[in-house]
Amino acid sequence: MAPKSPDSVEGLRAAGNQSFRNGQYAEASALYDRALRLLQARVSTRAGSSDPEEESVLYSNRAACHLKNGNCSDCIKDCTLALGLVPFSIKPLLRRAAAYEALEKYPLAYVDYMTVLQIDKSMTSALEGINRMTRALMDSLGPDWRQKLPPTPVVPVSAQKRWDSRPSENHKDSAKSKPKEPTTAKNKGCLVPSAGDVERARVLKEEGNEFVKKGNHKKAIEKYSESLSFSHLESATYTNRALCYLALKQYKEAVKDCTDALKLDGKNVKAFYRRAQAYKALKDHKSSLADISSLLQIEPKNGPAQKLQQEVNQSLK
DSSP states (O other), X not given: OOOOOTTSHHHHHHHHHHHHHTXXXXXXXXXXHHHHHHHHHHHHHSTTOOOHHHHHHHHHHHHHHHHHTTOHHXXXXXXXXXXXXXXXXXXXXXXXXXXXXXXXXXXXXXXXXXXXXXXXXXXXXXXXXXXXXXXXXXXXXXXXXXXXXXXXXXXXXXXXXXXXXXXXXXXXXXXXXXXXXXXXXXXXXXOSOOHHHHHHHHHHHHHHHHHHHTTOHHHHHHHHHHHHHHOOOXXXXXXXXXXXXXXXXXXXXXXXXXXXXXXXXXXXXXXXXXXXXXXXXXXXXXXXXXXXXXXXXXXXXXXXXXXXXXXXXXXXO
């Protein structure tokens, strides 16, 4: 194979890639910029020679340099240009999501991460991003956060087929970690439920709440468990089920549910309180006091927590 000319689009992109690998992001960005200008000049002088895929890759690569240098606004611009040329490309979607996240534009980041997961459900970086965005959106927008999001575009089958038939570095990485079993809403390997699954989970949680009001904790646990089989991204479902486990004196199960709730929402007061109650019942006073302390850092004037703290301290005397 003939060596790539250093002054060609391909040669400049290869040099940019090497500079990027060496951590020389400004130099890499300049090389990608030169390649883009050369490609665009070639397109303007030779009819029919447009290469949208090559141009999209160059914009996406330059976006990666901007992201590394903390220039999130230019990263978003370049990713948007890349996606305008080749819609639903994985790398620019992920890079734009990361830039939106850094700028605390969580709804837009959520949409981009969700778009990626329509193409590849096992993409680890997108799964992790969705979990981070879910927690951030719950904190900033409240329990109805999903209703306040911009619409997520539906990825056409043609784009998914293109991704399947053209493996990239990202695709190779994800293929290694892709579970052998199919991922479904009820399979814990899939961290992101569909909109339909989320709605089904919400209805089941509400049914569980009604059983709690009637004092039927066993039936409520069944409903909460079924809800979690459809979507396990709602921390309130875990804390609600923990309340039922406490009522039935199933303290270890309550501890586990509160722990899962805190993985989703690290400032969940109910999870800290109910886990502290469970630890107290299990005579793990040290862990109980630690949870109460964490709770009081969030809500220093929480009366029930202060009372529980006194009770646990008295148990130690």
